[in-house]
Amino acid sequence: MNLADMRSLRELEAEAIHVIRESAGAFLRPILMFSIGKDSMVLLHLAAKAFAPGPIPFPLLHIDTTWKFKEMIAFRDRIAREYGVDLIVHTNQDGLDQGINPIVSGASIHTNIMKTIALKQALDHHRIDVAIGGARRDEEKSRAKERIFSFRSVGHGWDPRGQRPELWGHYNTRLQEGESMRAFPLSNWTELDIWSYIQLENIEVVPLYFSKARPVVRRSGTWIMVDDDRLPLEPNEVPELRSVRFRTLGCYPLSGAIESQAGTVAEILEEMLASRFSERQGRLIDGVGSSSMEAKKREGYF
Amino acid sequence: MTNPQIGPKGHEPRLRVLTCGSVDDGKSTLIGRLLYDCDQVAEDILESAREHSPSGALGPGGLDFSYLLDGLSAEREQGITIDVAYRSCVVLGRTCQIADCPGHAQYTRNMATAASNCDVAIVLIDARTGLLEQTRRHVRICSMMGITRLAVAINKMDLVDWSESKFAAIEIAFRDFAKEFAFHSLNVIPVSAPFGVNLVNRAPELGWYHGPTLAEWLSAVEVSHKDQAQVRLAIQWVSRAPDGTRAYAGPLISGCLHQGQEILIGPTAYPARITRLYRSAEVVERAEAGDAIAISLDRQVDLSRGDWIYTKEQIADFSNQIAADIIWFSDQALAAGRSFWLKGQGAWIQGSVTRIRHKICLDTGQKIAADSLSINDIGLCNLITTQPILCDPYIEGRSCGSFLIVDAVSHATVGVGLIRNALRRAANITPVTAAVDTQTRALRYGQQPRVIWLTGLSGAGKSTIAKLTEQVLWAQGRATALLDGDNLRSGLCQDLGFTEADRVENVRRTAEAAKLMADAGLIVICALISPFARDREMARSIVGPDRFVEVFIDTTIEVCADRDPKGLYAKARQGLIPNFTGVSAPYEAPISPDLRIATYDTSAEAGAQIICDFIQAGG
Ligand SMILES: Nc1nc2c(ncn2[C@@H]2O[C@H](COP(=O)(O)OP(=O)(O)O)[C@@H](O)[C@H]2O)c(=O)[nH]1
Numbered sequence: 001m002n003l004a005d006m007r008s009l010r011e012l013e014a015e016a017i018h019v020i021r022e023s024a025g026a027f028l029r030p031i032l033m034f035s036i037g038k039d040s041m042v043l044l045h046l047a048a049k050a051f052a053p054g055p056i057p058f059p060l061l062h063i064d065t066t067w068k069f070k071e072m073i074a075f076r077d078r079i080a081r082e083y084g085v086d087l088i089v090h091t092n093q094d095g096l097d098q099g100i101n102p103i104v105s106g107a108s109i110h111t112n113i114m115k116t117i118a119l120k121q122a123l124d125h126h127r128i129d130v131a132i133g134g135a136r137r138d139e140e141k142s143r144a145k146e147r148i149f150s151f152r153s154v155g156h157g158w159d160p161r162g163q164r165p166e167l168w169g170h171y172n173t174r175l176q177e178g179e180s181m182r183a184f185p186l187s188n189w190t191e192l193d194i195w196s197y198i199q200l201e202n203i204e205v206v207p208l209y210f211s212k213a214r215p216v217v218r219r220s221g222t223w224i225m226v227d228d229d230r231l232p233l234e235p236n237e238v239p240e241l242r243s244v245r246f247r248t249l250g251c252y253p254l255s256g257a258i259e260s261q262a263g264t265v266a267e268i269l270e271e272m273l274a275s276r277f278s279e280r281q282g283r284l285i286d287g288v289g290s291s292s293m294e295a296k297k298r299e300g301y302f
Numbered sequence: 303m304t305n306p307q308i309g310p311k312g313h314e315p316r317l318r319v320l321t322c323g324s325v326d327d328g329k330s331t332l333i334g335r336l337l338y339d340c341d342q343v344a345e346d347i348l349e350s351a352r353e354h355s356p357s358g359a360l361g362p363g364g365l366d367f368s369y370l371l372d373g374l375s376a377e378r379e380q381g382i383t384i385d386v387a388y389r390s391c392v393v394l395g396r397t398c399q400i401a402d403c404p405g406h407a408q409y410t411r412n413m414a415t416a417a418s419n420c421d422v423a424i425v426l427i428d429a430r431t432g433l434l435e436q437t438r439r440h441v442r443i444c445s446m447m448g449i450t451r452l453a454v455a456i457n458k459m460d461l462v463d464w465s466e467s468k469f470a471a472i473e474i475a476f477r478d479f480a481k482e483f484a485f486h487s488l489n490v491i492p493v494s495a496p497f498g499v500n501l502v503n504r505a506p507e508l509g510w511y512h513g514p515t516l517a518e519w520l521s522a523v524e525v526s527h528k529d530q531a532q533v534r535l536a537i538q539w540v541s542r543a544p545d546g547t548r549a550y551a552g553p554l555i556s557g558c559l560h561q562g563q564e565i566l567i568g569p570t571a572y573p574a575r576i577t578r579l580y581r582s583a584e585v586v587e588r589a590e591a592g593d594a595i596a597i598s599l600d601r602q603v604d605l606s607r608g609d610w611i612y613t614k615e616q617i618a619d620f621s622n623q624i625a626a627d628i629i630w631f632s633d634q635a636l637a638a639g640r641s642f643w644l645k646g647q648g649a650w651i652q653g654s655v656t657r658i659r660h661k662i663c664l665d666t667g668q669k670i671a672a673d674s675l676s677i678n679d680i681g682l683c684n685l686i687t688t689q690p691i692l693c694d695p696y697i698e699g700r701s702c703g704s705f706l707i708v709d710a711v712s713h714a715t716v717g718v719g720l721i722r723n724a725l726r727r728a729a730n731i732t733p734v735t736a737a738v739d740t741q742t743r744a745l746r747y748g749q750q751p752r753v754i755w756l757t758g759l760s761g762a763g764k765s766t767i768a769k770l771t772e773q774v775l776w777a778q779g780r781a782t783a784l785l786d787g788d789n790l791r792s793g794l795c796q797d798l799g800f801t802e803a804d805r806v807e808n809v810r811r812t813a814e815a816a817k818l819m820a821d822a823g824l825i826v827i828c829a830l831i832s833p834f835a836r837d838r839e840m841a842r843s844i845v846g847p848d849r850f851v852e853v854f855i856d857t858t859i860e861v862c863a864d865r866d867p868k869g870l871y872a873k874a875r876q877g878l879i880p881n882f883t884g885v886s887a888p889y890e891a892p893i894s895p896d897l898r899i900a901t902y903d904t905s906a907e908a909g910a911q912i913i914c915d916f917i918q919a920g921g
Binding site: 007008010011013014017018021022024025048049050051052053054057137138164165166167168169170171172174175176187188190275 | 314316344388389397399411412414415418538539541542544547551552553582583592596631645646647650701705706713715
C-alpha cells in the first residue's frame with residue numbers, strides 16, 4: 001500500500017501542508033518548534049513537501065533543557081543538516097544559573113522554567129509571529145478544543161474563550177503588535193496516523209522509539225533510563241538492563257519507558273493494536289491533576 | 303480485547319460528523335458511550351474519568367460517560383460544553399471525526415463553526431420533551447451550512463418506558479418539520495445513551511425497532527463528494543526551485559488538473575499552460591480535488607498569494623458586489639456601512655455591507671425586516687468590496703463560496719458569509735478613469751492631495767484648529783476645502799442623529815465627500831468628533847491610506863467641559879442630551895495617530911502650524 005491508496009492519510013497530509021504553507025505565507029517570521037520527537041519529524045517531512053521544489057523558508061527552534069537524551073541531540077543536529085534548514089537552539093540561561101533541574105526542582109518547576117519560559121524567551125527574542133508545532137487533538141482532552149491556528153495574546157496567553165472560530169479551512173491570521181499564533185498542522189492526526197505515515201513515507205525517527213536493552217530504574221510505576229550520571233540513585237536502586245522503548249520523548253528523568261520488543265515501525269504498529277493505554281501515561285508531568293495540561297497551556301507551554 | 307485506536311482504515315476519507323442537541327439532551331453521554339462501545343477508550347483515560355465521575359453515575363463501575371469528553375475545567379465548572387471539540391473514533395471500521403457541538407442557546411456561532419467542517423449530522427432529541435425550538439434552530443443551521451444527511455437520535459428512551467408510540471409521534475413531528483429542507487437522507491433512531499442501546503448494541507426493550515443502529519448508520523452513510531468539475535486552485539505560496547523556476551502552490555479545492563492543461567489566472571483571466579505538476583513534492587501527471595499541489599507555468603505571469611487558478615470550461619466569476627448570507631458572531635451588532643476584512647481561500651479583501659435585506663428567524667424560517675444583525679443572527683446582505691472577490695455560490699462548493707468577516711481594528715472574527723451570487727460582474731463596472739488624472743491635477747495645483755482628519759472630544763478645539771490650518775495653507779497658495787462636522791450636519795447629513803449607526807453613516811459620508819474633493823486635487827481638512835477607532839479606520843480606507851492624515855486633538859474631558867463653548871456639557875450632565883460623547887457615549891482615543899496635538903499646552907495657532915509643517919514635509 002502507498003500513500004495514493006491511503007485516502008485518509010492523504011487527506012490529513014494535504015490539510016497539514018495547507019496549514020504549513022499558510023503559516024509561511026501569512027506571517028513575517030515563522031518558526032517550526034522542533035522537539036526532535038516523532039511528531040516533529042513528521043512535521044519537518046511535511047514542511048519539506050509543502051515548499052518543494054523550493055527550500056523550507058523558516059528555521060527550526062529547539063528548546064534545550066540540557067536534560068534531553070544524548071541520542072536526541074546528536075540526531076537533531078544531523079537531521080537539521082540533512083534537511084538543509086537553519087536550527088536555532090535556545091536554553092534558559094537564567095534557569096541554569098539558578099540551578100533549576102528536574103531532579104531537585106521537580107517536574108513542574110523544571111518544565112515551567114526550562115521549557116515554557118524558555119520558549120517564550122526564544123519567541124520574543126526572535127520576534128516570532130507564528131510558531132508551528134506538532135501537537136495533536138487526540139493527545140489530551142483539553143487539546144480536543146484547540147484551534148489549528150491558536151491565537152496568543154501579548155505575553156503568549158491562551159484564552160480558551162478568546163479563540164477564533166475556524167470554518168471551511170479559512171484562517172484569520174491577522175495580528176497586532178506583540179500578538180502571535182501557534183499553528184498545529186497535525187491537529188487531526190492520531191498517534192496511529194503518525195506511525196502509519198512514518199512507515200509509508202519511510203521517515204527516520206530517533207532510535208529511542210525502538211526497543212533495545214537500556215539501563216533503567218523503576219520509579220512511579222514506570223521505567224526511567226539512566227542516560228548519564230546526573231540521575232541520583234536511591235541507596236537500593238541498581239540500574240538494570242531491560243528491553244524498553246519510549247512512546248513520547250522529553251527530558252530523560254521525566255520520560256517513562258515501556259517494556260517492549262518492538263524494534264521496527266511495523267512492530268510498533270502491531271504493539272499499538274494490543275495496547276490499552278494512551279501515549280501520555282509515560283509523561284510524568286501529567287499526573288498532577290486532570291486540568292494540569294490546560295493550566296500548562298494557559299501559561300504558554302504549547 | 304480489540305485494539306482501542308485502530309481499525310481497517312485508510313481507503314476512504316474520514317467521515318466528519320456533527321453532533322447537536324440542546325443542553326442535557328445527553329449529547330456528551332452519547333458520544334462518550336459510543337467511544338466506549340467502539341472500544342476506543344484507553345484504560346488510563348477510563349480510569350481518570352471514573353475517578354472524576356459524580357457518585358451515582360449510570361455507567362459500568364460508576365462511570366459517567368460524559369466525563370470522557372468534557373475537557374476544559376471552565377466548562378466542568380459550568381456543567382456545559384462551551385466550544386467545539388473534535389475526536390476520532392473508528393465505528394465498525396469507518397474512521398469518523400466527531401465534532402461535539404454545544405447545545406446552549408447562545409452558541410449558534412460554535413454550531414455553525416462545527417457544521418462548516420462536517421459531512422453529516424446527528425441531532426439529539428430528548429424523548430420526554432420532543433422537538434424544541436433549539437432543535438429546529440440546529441436543523442436549520444445544518445441545512446444552511448450544507449449538511450444534507452441527518453440521523454435523529456431520540457434519546458432517553460429508558461425514561462419513557464421504551465415507548466414505541468412516543469417515538470413514533472416525535473418521528474412524525476420531525477419529518478413534518480424537516481420537509482422544507484429536502485434532506486438527501488434522514489434516519490430517526492431510538493436510543494438510550496448511558497445504557498448503550500442502539501448505539502452499537504441492540505436491546506430487547508427496543509425490539510420493535512428494525513432500522514439501523516447509530517453505529518450502523520455511521521458506517522454506511524454515503525457522502526456525495528459531488529465530483530465538481532470546476533477547477534479551483536487557490537494560490538498560497540510561490541516557491542523558487544534552485545534552477546530559478548517558480549512553482550505556485552496551494553490546495554486544489556475542486557476539479558482535476560493535469561500536466562499540459564490550459565488554465566486561467568483569476569481575477570485577471572490571464573491564460574497560461576501547466577508545464578509541471580507537483581503533488582506533495584512528487585511530480586505527477588494528474589491531481590484531483592483535495593490534493594496539496596504546486597504548478598509551474600509555460601510563461602512569466604503575475605501570479606501571487608491570494609490569486610486563483612481555474613479553467614475556461616468553468617469560468618470563475620469575480621465581482622465587487624455580492625449577495626451573501628451573513629452569520630453574525632460579535633456582541634457589537636452589524637450595521638451597514640462599516641468596513642471589514644474578508645478572508646476566504648483567496649486574498650484578504652476589504653469590504654462592507656451596503657444593505658441588510660432581511661434576517662432569518664431560525665425557529666420558523668421567516669424573513670424579518672432588519673437594519674442590523676445582532677450576535678447569532680443570520681441575514682441576507684449586499685456587500686461591496688474594494689477588490690473583486692471570487693463569487694462561487696456556497697451551495698456549489700462550501701470553501702470557495704464562503705468567507706470570514708474580520709474586524710478592521712480588533713482583528714476578531716466577527717462573522718462569516720455564505721455567498722449567494724454576484725450582484726454585478728466586475729468586468730461591467732470598470733471605474734471611469736477621469737481623463738484628467740491625479741498627476742495632472744497635482745501639477746496644476748502644485749500639491750499632493752491630502753485628507754487631514756481631526757478627531758477629538760467636543761470642545762477640544764477641532765473647528766478652531768481646522769480653520770486656522772486652512773488659513774495658513776491658503777496663504778501658502780494651496781487649494782483647500784474645509785468639512786466641519788457641525789456644518790455638515792445641517793446639510794449633507796441633516797437626516798442623521800447621534801445613534802451609533804448614524805455616527806457611522808456620518809463618518810462615511812464625510813469621508814466619501816472628502817475623497818471626491820481629494821480626487822479633485824484639494825487638500826481637505828475634516829473636523830469631526832468621530833469617536834470610534836473603527837470608523838476612522840473606515841474613513842482611512844475610503845480616502846486611501848496614502849493620503850489620509852489622522853490628527854488627534856488631545857484635550858481632557860475636564861478641560862473641554864470647562865471651556866464648554868456651546869453649553870453642551872452642562873446640558874449633557876443634566877441628561878438633556880443623550881449619546882453625548884465623553885459623557886454618555888464613549889470616545890476611543892487614537893492609539894497611534896499620524897499627529898497628536900495636546901491643546902492644553904499648545905495654542906490653537908501653534909497646533910495649526912504643526913499640521914501645516916507636517917503637510918509641507920510631505921507627510
Ligand atoms: N436515563 C437517561 N439519562 C440520560 C440519557 N442520556 C443522557 N442522560 C443524562 O442526562 C444528563 C445530561 O447528559 P449530557 O450527556 O451531559 O448532556 P449534554 O448537555 O447534551 O452533553 C446526564 O445526567 C446524563 O446522565 C438517557 O438516554 N437516559
